[in-house]
Amino acid sequence: MTRFTYGQYYDGPDPLAPPVDLRDALDAIGRDVMDGRSPRSALEELLRRGTRQNAGLDELTRRLWEKRSQIQRRHNLDGTLQQVRQLLDEAVSAEKTALFPDPDDDARFREAQLDALPSGTAAAIRELSEYDWRSDEAREKYEQIRNLLGQELMESRFQGMKQALEGMSQEDTERIRAMMADLNDLLLAHLRGDDTTAQFQEFMRRHGEFFPENPRNTEELVDALAARAAAAQRMMNSMSDQQRAELSDLMASAFGDPRLLEQVSTLDANLRALRPGEDWTGSARFRGNQPLGMGEGAQAMADLAELDALAEQLSQSYPGARLEDIDLEALERQLGDEARVDARRLAELEQQLRDQGLLERAPDGSLRLSPKALRRLGQTALKDVLATARRTGERDSALSGAVGEPTGATRPWEFGDTAPWDVSRTVRNAVLRSAGGPVSLDVVDVEVTETEQRTRAAVALCVDTSWSMVQDGRWVPMKRTALALHQLISTRFRTDALQLITFGRHARSVELPELVGLEGVWEQGTNLHHALLLAGQHLRKHSDAQPVVLVVTDGEPTAHLEPDGEAEFAYPPEPRTLRKTVAEVDALAKLGASVTVFMLGDDPRLAQFVDLIARRSGGRVVAPDLDGLGAAVVGDYLRGRRGR
Known part of the structure; x- marks a missing residue:
């Protein structure tokens, strides 16, 4: 009978995780690009903002800073000093209790010794180093002090050592001394430039139990030790002068052997020489009331350094930054597995956008939306437009032709x-x-x-790109309208010829990628005259096609083109500008084209002018809201090519 064993999945991404939603991501990037951002900045904004499925870089960074603030706000660094002082007071109290019933002079002398102890904790412990304790409890408390100091000293340099040293014997102490001596010999040889491969292997064979990180060579061992030692030094730097001096004096009593402190000092000197780039001079301010011991304080400083490094990685603000730079293991340690998943999925999203060909490099090296991405944006825009048309009573002609x-x-x-x-x-x-x-x-x-359809259409979509379109929030709806119309013609009316024309101070014919990425600029002038000239040129190139001219604008004409190609601007509009614009409308009417104007805003002067255009060309005036602009333009295009 076949048996199966089930367990937690560890290797690689979660196979049951939902796939990355590229369409939503592309829509978000497309909106930002159409709003004037570059594709690169739009991608960066998406990664910072995140998606509906996972948190973005900004949210992960906020969590990092929140945890950093909590560490500093909740804790202080005098935990070891407090513990040692408490044990010392308990030892002295127990000794005095044992001496009190004894009537001889030796007991009184001992009491006087205890009463005359220095106020400083380190000095008192040093003076009691030769004291012959009568109380077993007091002797035990004093030994606890020495062991505690030794454990904290080791924990501040070797993570996890404190737990390993609890309940240690004299033989264990000797093993630590031997390990420290061998370690310093290894580091000194490495510092001299010797080949330490064999020495490292022998060192790990003898003392590997003290290094759960399981370094593979001397360099990895140095990296782990230097990071921890630098954190311990930053912890000392963060203390007050009095606390730092007191703790330094106490460390000479670690395990009752001052030679251990000497070994640690030698270790720190070797590590400083080997890793001068570590932060040995930094500090942090702790404001809380929860005390940390030396080992916990060193770990807190290491956590703060790791949080700072992660924040820099998440900022992606340095040259050559990539999401692959984020240390996912460190992120999981600090914020949990969910944060690791979010960061990994953001990296996958960025990579898939590139792998799927949605973002590509332009010849100048800049990032831009690919034709595939523009098609997807067009599909979304057209879908939204048709949905709006159905809600407003417009009918979507699914035919590629009317006949x-x-x-x-x-x-x-x-x-x-x-x-x-x-x-x-x-x-x-x-x-x-x-x-x-x-x-x-x-x-x-x-x-x-x-x-x-047996007949084809030549379509000129003229869109106003003057500053007022940006200022009044009409920029993105205008671009989405162009996207939708372009998608409709390129997929369902492939024989139709669409020309996109922008007009501000001047007018020009543009391709869809250029229009989508067009940034709004401060420019005075609404040169509809020039736009209609270009529309006429397009219609004459396709004289066998049904002419359709669509104009999207929010202002009356304030500029016209002079014979020398220069634009003349005036506000309020000069009669000459209006006459030239109307003359071009009449020229289009002779080509059989009526002009439909989609009027944005409620300017009375604009309303009067577009009404004149509609009457002279046999066209229409449509005043849609921004949400209905796309539906109105697409609907009029469909009506125009069916009805003419």
């Missing part, structure tokens, strides 16, 4: 489609999906026949 002549192409059926089914492809899809089993027809199998 209904088959193109030979098919597409998957979508809800609301009225096009005829392609029966053969529908049945074929059902058979393939059934994989040799009973064939059943499902909605996912259905494909419909695409049709095209």
Whole structure:
């Protein structure tokens, strides 16, 4: 009988985690790009902000600073001093209790000795080093002081040593002394430049139990020890002068052997020489009332340094920064497994955006949206536009043409489609999906026949890019409208010719990527005259096509083009500007094009002017809100190519 064993999954990403949502990520980047950000800054903003599935870099950084603040706000560094003082007081009290019933002079002399002890903790302990304790309890308390100091001293340099040294014997103390001596010999040889491979292996064979990090060579051993020693030094730097002097004096009593402190001092000197780049001079301010011992204080300083390093990694503000730089193990230690997952998924998101070809390098080295990304943005924009059109009573023509002549192409059926089914492809899809089993027809199998109109259209979309469009929040809706129209024409009306024209002080024809990435600039002038000139040139290039001219603007014309190619600006508009603009409208009307104006805002002067344009060209004036702009433009395009 087959048996299975189940356990926690450790190796690599979670195989059951939901896939990265590239569409939402791309939509967010697209919105920022259309709002004027560069693709690189839009990507960085997405990573800082995060997605619906996981926290961003800003949130992870906030958690880091919150933990850092908690460490400093809750703790202080005099835990070892407090513990030693308490044990000393208990030892002296127990000794006096034992001496009190004894009537002889020796007992009185001993009491006088105890009463005359120095006020300083270190000096009192040093003076009692030769004292012959009568009380067993007092002697035990004093030995606890020595052991505590030794454990704290070792813990401040070797993480996890304090627990290993609890209940240690004299033989254990000798082993520590031997380890320290061998360690300093190894580091000194390494400092001289000797080959320490064999010496390191012998050292780990003899003393490897003291190093749970399991370093593989001398360099890794030095890295671990130097980081811990530097943290211990920063802890000492963070104390007051009095605390630092008191603790330094106390360390000479560690395990009752001042030679251990000498070994530690030698170790610190060797590590400083080997790793001068470590932070040996830093400090931190602790304001809390929860005392930390030396080992805990060194760990707190190490945590603060690790938190600072993680914050720098998350900032991604240094040259060549990559999300792969983030130390995921350190992040998990400080913030937990959820933070590690969030950081890893952000790195995966960035990598997949590049791997999927949604971001690409321009010839000048800058980052830009790829054609694939623009198509996806266009799909989203068109979907939103059609959804708005349905809510407002507009009908989406799913046909690629009004007359209904088959193109030979098919597409998957979508809800609301009225096009005829392609029966053969529908049945074929059902058979393939059934994989040799009973064939059943499902909605996912259905494909419909695409049709095209016998006539094609030449479409000029003229969009106002003057500063008022940016200032009044019309910049992104304008770009999304262009995206939606471009997507509709490129996928369903492929024979139509679309020209995108921007106009501010001057007008120019642009491609979709340029319009999407266009940044708003302070520029006076709404040169509709120049835009209509370019629209006319486009219509004449496609004289066999049905002409469609669409204008999106929020201001009356305030500039026109002179014969020398220079733009002349005036506000309020000069009659000459208005006459030139109206003359160009008349020229378009002779080509059979009516001009539909989508008026944004409620400027009465603009309303009067666009009404004049509509009457002279046989066009319309539409005053949509920003949410309905796309639906209005797409709907008018569909009506125009069907009705003319």
